[in-house]
Amino acid sequence: MISVFLPQIILLTKSIAFLGFVLRSISSMDSSSGSEFDYLFKLLMIGDSGVGKSSLLLSFTSDTFEELSPTIGVDFKVKHVTIEGKKLKLAIWDTAGQERFRTLTSSYYRGAQGIIMVYDVTRRETFTNLSDIWAKEIDLYSTNQDCIKMLVGNKVDKENDRVVTKKEGIDFAREYGCLFIECSAKTRVNVEQCFEELVLKILDTPSLTSEGSTTVKRNNIFSQKPPASDASTSGCC
Numbered sequence: 001m002i003s004v005f006l007p008q009i010i011l012l013t014k015s016i017a018f019l020g021f022v023l024r025s026i027s028s029m030d031s032s033s034g035s036e037f038d039y040l041f042k043l044l045m046i047g048d049s050g051v052g053k054s055s056l057l058l059s060f061t062s063d064t065f066e067e068l069s070p071t072i073g074v075d076f077k078v079k080h081v082t083i084e085g086k087k088l089k090l091a092i093w094d095t096a097g098q099e100r101f102r103t104l105t106s107s108y109y110r111g112a113q114g115i116i117m118v119y120d121v122t123r124r125e126t127f128t129n130l131s132d133i134w135a136k137e138i139d140l141y142s143t144n145q146d147c148i149k150m151l152v153g154n155k156v157d158k159e160n161d162r163v164v165t166k167k168e169g170i171d172f173a174r175e176y177g178c179l180f181i182e183c184s185a186k187t188r189v190n191v192e193q194c195f196e197e198l199v200l201k202i203l204d205t206p207s208l209t210s211e212g213s214t215t216v217k218r219n220n221i222f223s224q225k226p227p228a229s230d231a232s233t234s235g236c237c
């Protein structure tokens, strides 16, 4: 009997551990950098497994590049930045690209002001899946009509293996109304620019920064509603 429920029990245990990790991350960030900020933005990273979402996030938040395991469910990091004199708290959700987590990750689109769609310039299917899968996911699950999308072609350090041209990226971004950048989590080329350009565009969009939007202004992240999917039952991490 127990063996029937064993996978659910494992997932529940992992979920509780993940929730604890999230709360610890948030509180440690707050205590180290102060809780003062002008805006809290929720950013979401999506794209096929292996395109480098977690590596980009690590590169951005910790200036490091290391071999990572595929993300299980979702991961979460906070980064404080000051842009154009505004103190910003970025809550960045890094989703798993593997299909088996799709129902779980779909609930994390809610309330995001920015969505980063990542593909691997050396793997064409990760590019074609942008229109086949990821743009459709955004249409279905994003709740912010004016949410800013950023298309990111990652792994440009592997120029010899490139199969998706820069022009194809630009054309896609134009068609889908996204910002666009090519970068490398490994060499850190354009990594900061990627997040900075996205945030600048969010700051430039009144509906995303005005009172009454889902942006939390001068407030604590604990007052923000958690994603619709309850991490304690979703099997994340």
Ligand SMILES: Nc1nc2c(ncn2[C@@H]2O[C@H](COP(=O)(O)OP(=O)(O)OP(=O)(O)O)[C@@H](O)[C@H]2O)c(=O)[nH]1
Pocket (backbone or CB within 6 Å): 047, 048, 049, 050, 051, 052, 053, 054, 055, 056, 066, 067, 068, 069, 070, 071, 072, 095, 096, 097, 098, 154, 155, 156, 157, 158, 183, 184, 185, 186, 187
């Ligand atoms: N050469 C190179 N390798 C990279 C780069 N970014 C990521 N990788 C490698 O690509 C592989 C996948 O990276 P991840 O960051 O785990 O990919 P992911 O998109 O988070 O994958 P999932 O969590 O499964 O969705 C790892 O072996 C990374 O070391 C990059 O810019 N250049």
Ligand SMILES: [Mg+2]
Pocket (backbone or CB within 6 Å): 053, 054, 055, 069, 070, 071, 094, 095, 096, 097
């Ligand atoms: Mg990952």
